[in-house]
Amino acid sequence: MRDVAIIGVGMNKWGELWQKSLRDIFVESALLAIQDAGVDRIDSMYVGCMTSGLFIGQEHLSSLLADYLGVGSIPSVRVESACASGGLAVRMGFMDVASGMSDIVLVGGVEKMTDVSGDGATYALSTAADQEYEVYHGITFPGLYALMARNHMDRYGTTREQLAQVAVKNHENGSKNPLAQFPHKITAEQVINSIMVADPLTILDCSPITDGAACAVLCPATMAEKISKKPPVKIIGTGNATDTIALHSRSDLTTLNATVKAAERAYQMAGVKPDDIDLAEVHDCFTIAEIIITEDLGFFKKGEGGKAVERGLTALEGQKPINTSGGLKSKGHPVGATGVAQVVEVVHQLRGEAEKRQVKDAKIGLTQNMGGSGGSAVVHIMQKM
């Protein structure tokens, strides 16, 4: 296998983009990534998108987006693994370059969620859960994550305040990210007193509905050294894993097995340990998710994730900065785009381009992207070349 590097990244300003369609925001982000990479061709492309069929009545994004990007007749693939679709697109692009089949590969993610048709966004998102055994009985994602939160609180003494601190920290980071959907600071009091969605999770514990896209350009590491205008970033580890799709099938609701396995595979491939990671972008679709994930990635002992955020260990200036971009919570969560946007942030950090969010001396970064209530997960580890 060839070593693979990231030589360009780009994303549009996320938000409620009523004036732009899915194809517009994808092309905008793709052109930014291509310009950042300074390449004049793309050999193949991978697009992560969860459910453009239910959101906007459009499948076949492989053809649509290659067409609108004007890249001719290149091979093009859409991948889907619910909210882990973007991470999988990065992984497929990695494999394409590593195998030797393609040299310059565009990977991207996109979701257009606000002008939803049909049965609405909650229904569209619920298709990431087990429809026959979960959703038909009335539960949706805030409810599923609330079950995990209650379990974690009961078993480990995680507090309501600690959950809120995840949102506070991520909004603090997001306030320094001009591309974030909600670049506003919030307080723990505001989180706790906002509208209840699924006890204990209020609306400010939940990531928002977002229109957005993010892209990156990959190529062989040897080629990156020659053609890259900016410091290239090497993908040193990739891991993908699955778990039961339904929460009720799991023996433990306080750990996310797919994340544990995907991380194990990525750490092994990269030859690094959790302690070696300088910063990480993780899938904080709900505040409880970030707490569980930071434990499952091995950053903190099981049950210590809530205390870690409370003590500021995961803040920008902490020992293990988490979600410096603002995370899904503040930056936004256009589901298919999220996994690629995590990579965009890590590349900016490793290049030293993260401005007010810059983590000092960042050399190794990790992304963790997951689908549904954790039924799938993708982990990537990247290093400055």
Added chain:
Amino acid sequence: MRDVAIIGVGMNKWGELWQKSLRDIFVESALLAIQDAGVDRIDSMYVGCMTSGLFIGQEHLSSLLADYLGVGSIPSVRVESACASGGLAVRMGFMDVASGMSDIVLVGGVEKMTDVSGDGATYALSTAADQEYEVYHGITFPGLYALMARNHMDRYGTTREQLAQVAVKNHENGSKNPLAQFPHKITAEQVINSIMVADPLTILDCSPITDGAACAVLCPATMAEKISKKPPVKIIGTGNATDTIALHSRSDLTTLNATVKAAERAYQMAGVKPDDIDLAEVHDCFTIAEIIITEDLGFFKKGEGGKAVERGLTALEGQKPINTSGGLKSKGHPVGATGVAQVVEVVHQLRGEAEKRQVKDAKIGLTQNMGGSGGSAVVHIMQKM
């Protein structure tokens, strides 16, 4: 890159399967393929599915199907390129094995179309076209292919009778396939006199709505020689290409550019020419499609596809047997499964297991799978090892 072989194939009996859900038919087919291969583990899996979100309100098949197949926490990916989703799943599995990332890979396709929720099957399928510029104005797939048919008839003198002969031939072949949805012979008179859908295409020019799945097991060719119970089949060429998603953006409606390009890439990789192909499974979603595709694959000169079927050249005993399985027309067209089922048929033919449909001395077979009105295409070339 490592050479890749197919060591097992399986598919369920296709049809209107009211008693079985998507997960049931996928697992049924996957277990048949795993049994056929004689393996006791799967390292990763790829599933092609077009729009389970719109058909049954279920995305996240990567997790759902790995879960129900009981293969633990393995990496799992769902790919989508409209009706070419199955072909892409095979291509991704090929890349995974070729790259050295995985050894034993399950590739499959599935679609559960009959018990459709929401706005119905025609709407769900229309999401493979350009929603904003085609579908919102009222056209659906029979109409798009009818435009191609009229253009081909006007330019090359292709006749209504020749279109009907494609359906007659494929039902003749399908009558010998016990897994086909409609294993019944039909006459040209029946085709021409059946209900008009979009002039000149009647309902018997159109492939049906089908529930079905198909799977294959891939591994490195060197491993196949050691572990395969049955004669392994090598994938010697793979090609994927895209075209404009909308028909009105093309300069010529009588050729499918993505198919031309995907075939060029596959022929080049395999080092073979159209004349070397002993049999092919092609994407006869409508009768006109088979005529255009057999020209675009280089089997016949442009404009000669209609005459070729009329002369029996594409029949089971002809010089270039096309769709020996019955094709989409008679075997059925569960959209995401079709591309994998084409590979299942070619493997059976190359192994000499196709019983009443067996093509004599078949050594090299080709599959051509496409999405929408040809906006994407995947071509594979396989050879007996």
